[in-house]
Amino acid sequence: MMENQKTYQELAELDKKHFLHPTTSIKQQQENGPEFIFVEGKGVRLYDLKGRSAIDGLSSLWNVNIGHGRDEIAQAAYHQMKTLGYSSCFASFSNEPAIKLAAKLAEIAPGNLSAVFFTSGGSESNDTAYKLARHYWILKGKPERQKIISRSQSYHGVAMGSTSATGLKPFRDFTNSLAPDFYYVDHFSPEALRLKIEEEGPETIAAYIAEPVQGAGGLHIAPEGYFQEIRTICDEYGILFITDEVITAFGRTGAYFGMDHYGVAPDMMCFAKGITSGYAQLGGVMISADMHTDFMELSEGTLLHGYTYSGHPMACAVALKNLEIIERENLIENSRLMGIEMLKGFQQIQSERKIVGDVRGLGLMGAVEFVKDKQTNERFEEPIAPKVVSEAAKRGLICRSVVFDHQDTLVFAPPLIITQEEINEMITILNEAIQAAETTLASAAN
Known part of the structure; x- marks a missing residue:
């Protein structure tokens, strides 16, 4: 125990000196250590x-x-790293775990979500969703559709786009240069969304994004009928509906996906976190079969968006084993x-x-x-x-x-x-x- 205490003190000093912690009071961290x-x-x-x-x-x-300490996950990661630790998915390259995971997600996802773009986590997933939504409207000949509407009390991540979409003002106040074309409406009011659409002009709105249950913003559960009304409004104005399932997916809410509780299917869905239970860094965005068809038919050049670790074989192998455990148990x-x-x-x-x-x-x-x-x-x-x-x-x-x-x-x-x-x-x-x-x-x- 004395040796552990000595090691703890040494590590605590190194932590204070060298480790800049995320979402932490820097002053308190320096004063108190971990x-x-x-x-x-x-x-x-x-x-x-x-x-x-x-x-x-x-x-x-x-x-x-x-839960922590699952040997099956460690074995899945070990086996994949031993055989193919990493390969790029850019251009026409692919790998078996990424293909199988994409197919599995298409099988279990709400509605007709059918194609997956893989990322390294939730913030990247959200940024990707906004870029894909805007690119979609460019392909459709409506480049003026670029505005993204989100909800008060929402949290969508800390990359530049996802920070800008976050309804929690302190996160936006952290930086003095937000991305343009992000707007916010009351988190429980479909009418507030309708009014904002009319105010800005439907022809300028690319998408509306919402968490099925708001997590980091204080755990707010939408009132009955909310998402059904939101789906109706988005359909009425031809606006893409994106769900941020980064927290709520893969069993967290007592259903496979948070939106399963409401019987409403989005056009796009962001995910991360529970896809690997935190054992590896992985996220993604799913798009509907209709959107996927439009991308295939209307795209002429390269999809100029991608992360080094998109479709990472080890992370995808871990995700497949994680989903197997969730279902089996x-x-x-x-x-x-x-x-x-x-x-x-x-x-x-x-x-x-x-x-x-x-x-x-x-x-x-x-x-x-x-x-x-x-x-x-x-x-x-x-x-x-x-x-x-x-x-x-x-x-x-x-x-x-x-x-x-x-x-x-x-x-x-x-x-x-x-x-x-x-x-x-x-x-x-x-x-x-x-x-x-x-x-x-x-x-x-x-």
Whole structure:
């Protein structure tokens, strides 16, 4: 243990000196160093260099769907790397895992989505979707259709296009030079979309993009009938409908894809994260059979878009094995059932804790909001969620706070393999963490 402690201190100093962390307070990172230095993952738990363990209540970044430490995935990666670690998919080159994965996705995807462009992750997938949508309209002889509309509270990534499409203003404020032609409407109002289309002119709109369930923006579940109305509006004005399933796909919501809950098929779909359960970097965009036909018939030159790792053979082999595990172990149904139990646990906490307001969930995506007054929904001047995150981590539970746009919310997305016993443990720790925050608030008031 002493040796581990020495190693931890050495690594922590190197971390502070050399590692610029994503989506992290640089100042706090320099002052405190890493809270955890993880060395192992097994099932729903992560283990750090100090010997501590914690339930991974967010599947790390919404993505470790099949849980940590799966030997089958390691073997699939090893076998593929040993035989063909990498080959380019540019020009007319291809590889077997990429072909088989594209065919598998066409088999399981909503509607008539049938062709796949592979990327390395969600931000690249979103940027690709915007470029393909705009190029599609160029091919159709309507180059003025270039505007992209997204929703408030949305998160689509951190590349230049995906940042510009993100409805969460702090992400856009991070840079002072956004991409042009991105617009935002209220996240729950189909009428707001219609008004924006009329205001800008339908002939200028390329696409509308939406997450089936908004994740990073605070876990917002669309009201009944929302997506059916959105599909109708897009069809009425001839606008492409893109779904961002980067978080919601591959069982996360208790269905294969988030849009399966609504019976609505998009024209394009972005995916990443759960496609490999985080074991390899992979994402992509699917387009409908109709779009694919138009691309084939109208394109004359080269599709001048591609990433070095598009169709990476090892990543695609990992994805195929990951989907096999999800189906073989019936993890989509487990996500649905354990999601019900997780929400019941949140509701029990809601009845016991004075500062817990709205709780919600769909499959293994869940949220808990904090309020100063349940009747008026008044919020605390200083958000409570980050304090609860800290208290939960001390007790062995990792979760995430969302405090953008006056929110004070905890979000959860544990691995799809989670059991009833592990759900109960997670709820117990969460309740204790919230109680500790309540005690601190009471002490401060006195």
